[in-house]
Amino acid sequence: MNTFKITLLVAGVLSALVGCSNTVNNNPTSQTATLSETATTASQQLDALVEQYFVESLQFSPLDATYIGYRQYNDQFTAPSNEQNRAMQYAFYKDYQQRLAAIDQQHLTGQALLSYEILERDLALTIEGFQFPRYLLPINQMSGAHNTFAGFGSAQSAQPFVTVQDYEDFILRAEGFVTWLSSVQVAMRQGIKQGVVLPKPLAEKLLPQFQAHVVSSAEQSLFYSPIKQLPADFSAVQKQQLTEQYRVLIMDKLVPAYANMSEFLATTYIPNSRETVGYSELPNGKAWYEYQIKQNTTLNLSADEIHEIGLQEVSRILNEMKAVKETVGFEGDLSEFFTHLRDSDEFYFDTPEQLIAAYEAVKIKIDARVPKLFNIVPKADYVVKAVEDFRAESAAGASYQSPAPDGSRPGIFYVNTFNLKAQPKFLLETLSIHEAAPGHHFQIALQQEVESLPEFRKFGGYTVFAEGWALYAESLGKELGLFTDPYMWYGRLSDEQLRAMRLVLDTGFHAKGWTRQQGIDYMLANSSMAFTDVVAEVERYIAWPGQALSYKLGQFKIQELRDYCKQALGDKFDIKEFHTQILIDGALPMPILEAKIKRWVEKQQ
Structure with a gap:
């Protein structure tokens, strides 16, 4: 595969990026804290904790929430990039790290043990990542919420355009995008001051991605696509109102935002982008790359x-x-x-x-x-x-x-x-x-x-x-x-x-x-x-x-585990069952996968 474009919630939830909406819950754990308090066993406590963690994590990743079908987030966009939101996220992960540590791991087995090991590792790694200023490099030519947003607005991605509410949700999401984009520009200006900027070839590739949305009429815009496919069951009044709302959204908000970002890239960011390409050339870059x-x-x-x-x-x-x-x-x-x-x-x-x-x-x-x-x-x-x-x-x-x-x-x-x-x-x-x-x-x-x-x-x-x-x-x-x-x-x-x-x-x-x-x-x-x-x-x-x-490196490890199983099990080795064991528990960090497969082999012998 030439790019890893898989919609995985971990990309948003566990990445220490900024939050999901313009207003983030200051005490996200308070709403469902009783779940853990009423649990009586370590396994029950863990089940309650990971359920609560997942639900509350969605506030930091509303775009991913839309992909997986949580429609209540369809009107929200990634929160502005600022110190307050980053601090809020850091506190969120630290809180769950402490709550997870309070559960007795020794009493866990099976799926519960895997879930504990995975969440323990992920939280520690996410918290470690806060020492690196990746918020200064919020977008690049390959990825970023700006590209996801354009896909959503094209009516060809996960954003639904079936009901009037769906159309109105995207208008609110688009307004959130405009706010987020403004904060991204602020972060990139900070990056210029701190010497944490994209290499010039990458910065230059960003420019046409924004210029493409600077149009002279709403009908020319990608974001007019939902209007071109208004459902037949909408009333004439609804169609007229939505058409006008989208024209205003495109011409008064989105086009100016894209034009402003295009000008910033062309006149400020690209001239200040760097000639070097490696992370080792950035401040603390060697440690950052090791991470x-x-x-x-x-x-x-x-x-x-x-x-x-x-x-x-x-x-x-x-x-x-x-x-x-x-x-x-x-x-x-x-x-x-x-x-x-x-x-x-x-x-x-x-x-x-x-x-x-x-x-x-x-x-x-x-x-x-x-x-x-x-x-x-x-x-x-x-x-x-x-x-x-x-x-x-x-x-x-x-x-x-x-x-x-x-x-x-x-x-x-x-x-x-x-x-x-x-x-x-x-x-x-x-x-x-x-x-x-x-x-x-x-x-x-x-x-x-x-x-x-x-x-x-x-x-x-x-x-x-x-x-x-x-x-x-x-x-x-x-x-x-x-x-x-x-x-x-x-x-x-x-x-x-x-x-x-x-x-x-x-x-x-x-x-x-x-x-x-x-x-x-x-x-x-x-x-x-x-x-x-x-x-x-x-x-x-x-x-x-x-x-x-x-x-x-992932292929090597899976092949290594196949060879291990084949040698250890001999005539008992079944390739179909091996593939089931690799896949049936979902994605795992390689050390946890290896330990799991070796436990499975022991049970077969």
């Missing part, structure tokens, strides 16, 4: 160790690519083979429609083969869609969005059709496995459907688990009867190479002083990726330090 590694991978590995692992993997995969080159009878060296794969029209589709149709066909083929290795499948289906035009230029090649928990919306496998030369035919099977079945769609949808999981786990997640699983799922291709065409197998190697190069580049940028150009040159030399895709990937690693490490 990012720990947060994203859940493992205790140094940047140097990860860099070396990456170099070894890149070399190994290059040798396998050479074997494919020889199998297909290509005369020339590997570099010439890469050029052939980049430039030859036979490897690419002519239209976006052909590309989407091809992925839909692969979906049918894979869905029929999944039962070979799995005895559980999600109830929710998924659909294949093209990435929306407004974000396609900056978006990565593919991504996944989870289904609505209530079944009202399927999972979405997004394919970026902006540059067809970045979407070779030989990636069809491996990318579909990764993003959809049995990759992200299986893991995320199943996690939401397991009734026994508390909601903070059902809608939480870890990049290393999700991406590690999806990359491990790719490795199952041959066992599923795929990759029979040597070019499709090359596609698998190409995707694996991408993830191996990430280990080298992420650590190179943020710990070893690599430049953006060094990263581009390295990827072009070691893969057949299109230049535009390489640039997008490089700038992604610069924007998201540590995130790209999760794929390979």
Whole structure:
């Protein structure tokens, strides 16, 4: 997968970002405190605590709340970025850390023990993260509430536009966005003063994202889309009123806000952005990057160790690519083979429609083969869609969005059709496995459907688990009867190479002083990726330090656990049951997953 666009509540709830609404409850634990007080056992106390924690955490993440179906948050936006709201969040997490510590862990088993271990770790890591001023870097070209908001306003995302109330809710949410955006600009000005700013190439990519919404008439705006699809059962008066309200919202509030931010970026922020790219160049940046590694991978590995692992993997995969080159009878060296794969029209589709149709066909083929290795499948289906035009230029090649928990919306496998030369035919099977079945769609949808999981786990997640699983799922291709065409197998190697190069580049940028150009040159030399895709990937690693490490390191750990189980259980090893054990308890930090799997093995022996 080329970006981790999965709607996981942990991204908002456990990230120490600013709160969710303009008015945050000053005593969030008071409303349901009696839940814990009436519990009589450690397990009951924990159940009450994690339920309370999840419900109250939603106040800090109203956009995620909308994704998972909590409609009462549909009129709220992320609270302004300011010291008061950050202090409020810090107090919230400290309070729950203290309350969790008061529960006797020794009396917990099963799911209760897992929930305790997960929440204990997450709270400690979240609190640790407050020492780093990430609020000074609130947005980048890859992510940020500004992009989520635009998706919501397009009427093509999770924001519902079914009732009059839905339409009015979005107006209030949009007003909250305007307030939040103003506070973001204040934070970015503080970042300039403190030397914590985006690298120039990233700041420059932000500008068109805001300029796109500076229009001369409401009808030209993305945010007019809901008006173009007003439900037929609305009365004429309701349609007229909403149309006028949205015109005023767009022209009097949103366009000025986007114009103001565009001017700030162009005249102030971009000229003051930095020439360096790594976190190690920021104040306390070395420690900050080490934290990012720990947060994203859940493992205790140094940047140097990860860099070396990456170099070894890149070399190994290059040798396998050479074997494919020889199998297909290509005369020339590997570099010439890469050029052939980049430039030859036979490897690419002519239209976006052909590309989407091809992925839909692969979906049918894979869905029929999944039962070979799995005895559980999600109830929710998924659909294949093209990435929306407004974000396609900056978006990565593919991504996944989870289904609505209530079944009202399927999972979405997004394919970026902006540059067809970045979407070779030989990636069809491996990318579909990764993003959809049995990759992200299986893991995320199943996690939401397991009734026994508390909601903070059902809608939480870890990049290393999700991406590690999806990359491990790719490795199952041959066992599923795929990759029979040597070019499709090359596609698998190409995707694996991408993830191996990430280990080298992420650590190179943020710990070893690599430049953006060094990263581009390295990827072009070691893969057949299109230049535009390489640039997008490089700038992604610069924007998201540590995130790209999760794929390979997570895959290694899951494969290591499979090998351990196979050796320990011998003839008793059942691959279907192993996959169930990996998935059935939802996403786990790798050390907790390892301990859980080893407990399971002990019970089988």
